Amino acid sequence: MSSTVDGRTAFARRALADNGALAGLLLLVVALSVLAPSFLSTQNLLNVGVQAAVVAVLAFGSTYVIVSGGIDLSVGSVAALSAMVGAWSSAEAGLPGPVALLLGLLTGVVAGLVNGTLVAYGKLPAFIATLAMLSVARGLTLVVSQGSPLTTPDVVSFLGSNLTPFLPVPLLVMLLFFGITGFVLSRTYSGRAMYAIGGNEEAARLSGIDTKRQKLVVYALSGLFAAVAGMLLAGRLSSAGPQAAVGYELDAIAAVVIGGASLSGGVGRATGTLVGALVLAVLRNGLNQLQVSPFWQQVVIGAVIALAVLLDTLRRRTR
Numbered sequence: 001m002s003s004t005v006d007g008r009t010a011f012a013r014r015a016l017a018d019n020g021a022l023a024g025l026l027l028l029v030v031a032l033s034v035l036a037p038s039f040l041s042t043q044n045l046l047n048v049g050v051q052a053a054v055v056a057v058l059a060f061g062s063t064y065v066i067v068s069g070g071i072d073l074s075v076g077s078v079a080a081l082s083a084m085v086g087a088w089s090s091a092e093a094g095l096p097g098p099v100a101l102l103l104g105l106l107t108g109v110v111a112g113l114v115n116g117t118l119v120a121y122g123k124l125p126a127f128i129a130t131l132a133m134l135s136v137a138r139g140l141t142l143v144v145s146q147g148s149p150l151t152t153p154d155v156v157s158f159l160g161s162n163l164t165p166f167l168p169v170p171l172l173v174m175l176l177f178f179g180i181t182g183f184v185l186s187r188t189y190s191g192r193a194m195y196a197i198g199g200n201e202e203a204a205r206l207s208g209i210d211t212k213r214q215k216l217v218v219y220a221l222s223g224l225f226a227a228v229a230g231m232l233l234a235g236r237l238s239s240a241g242p243q244a245a246v247g248y249e250l251d252a253i254a255a256v257v258i259g260g261a262s263l264s265g266g267v268g269r270a271t272g273t274l275v276g277a278l279v280l281a282v283l284r285n286g287l288n289q290l291q292v293s294p295f296w297q298q299v300v301i302g303a304v305i306a307l308a309v310l311l312d313t314l315r316r317r318t319r
Contacts, residue, residue, distance in 0.1 A: 061225025069265025079230030097153030112223020160235030198265025
């Protein structure tokens with residue numbers, strides 16, 4: 001009898017560890033629906049999805065990095081730079097919209113490859129390499145824009161529009177990249193290599209994995225996803241601003257950690273990251289509905305992030 005009880009207790013603990021973020025999201029939705037009756041309106045829920053889209057796409061890219069045991073602090077600045085390059089290519093250089101969009105996406109990939117090269121071949125700590133890229137990318141954004149926002153091409157503005165009143169394009173893009181992330185992590189060689197490197201890099205190298213090349217792949221994907229997120233943000237505003245996405249890198253990392261990924265590497269899922277991004281979006285939207293001061297909103301969100309990291313630490317100790 002006692003063994004049965006112990007088995008059920010162990011199962012409950014595993015279920016809570018694997019789905020704690022989802023349970024927290026559901027509790028948050030229930031609480032806000034009681035405190036703010038308009039929260040569950042169709043339009044507001046669509047707003048939550050659109051608000052979550054940019055951070056979610058950034059966070060999907062960060063998931064690759066964190067699963068492989070790294071960190072990318074540059075995604076917010078890379079998002080802004082990519083959007084600015086796309087806008088400048090169209091508004092100032094006169095290139096067709098699709099070409100400008102591709103140049104913006106290529107900018108993100110190049111920034112990611114630079115990060116990966118510094119980490120894999122330059123042996124710089126990921127924190128330092130990506131912190132440097134944060135500064136470089138933000139500076140280049142200001143140089144390209146001369147400190148002024150630029151109008152985005154129609155193809156980028158489309159990314160922030162609605163196909164129908166109840167079908168926002170950002171929501172569709174978020175779901176598309178959720179599917180891509182889940183597929184890469186669970187069905188590809190690179191995905192399995194990310195988990196192996198994050199779990200034990202030396203063991204992964206000895207087992208035949210080219211860890212340096214895989215790190216290039218990881219950071220290139222992070223840069224590409226950051227570029228897409230930048231285009232989504234610029235599309236919503238119909239302009240690319242030099243100060244766009246400031247601080248978004250912290251939201252992206254927070255979403256990944258809230259979703260159950262471990263900052264020590266080797267653990268993380270696309271589903272958890274999506275839930276983490278939704279938790280942040282629901283929390284911000286709900287606090288706005290309740291007319292909570294923006295200053296206190298930062299306090300609450302910071303506390304939630306600290307709690308998520310604490311739970312991650314406790315979970316690793318238990319394991």
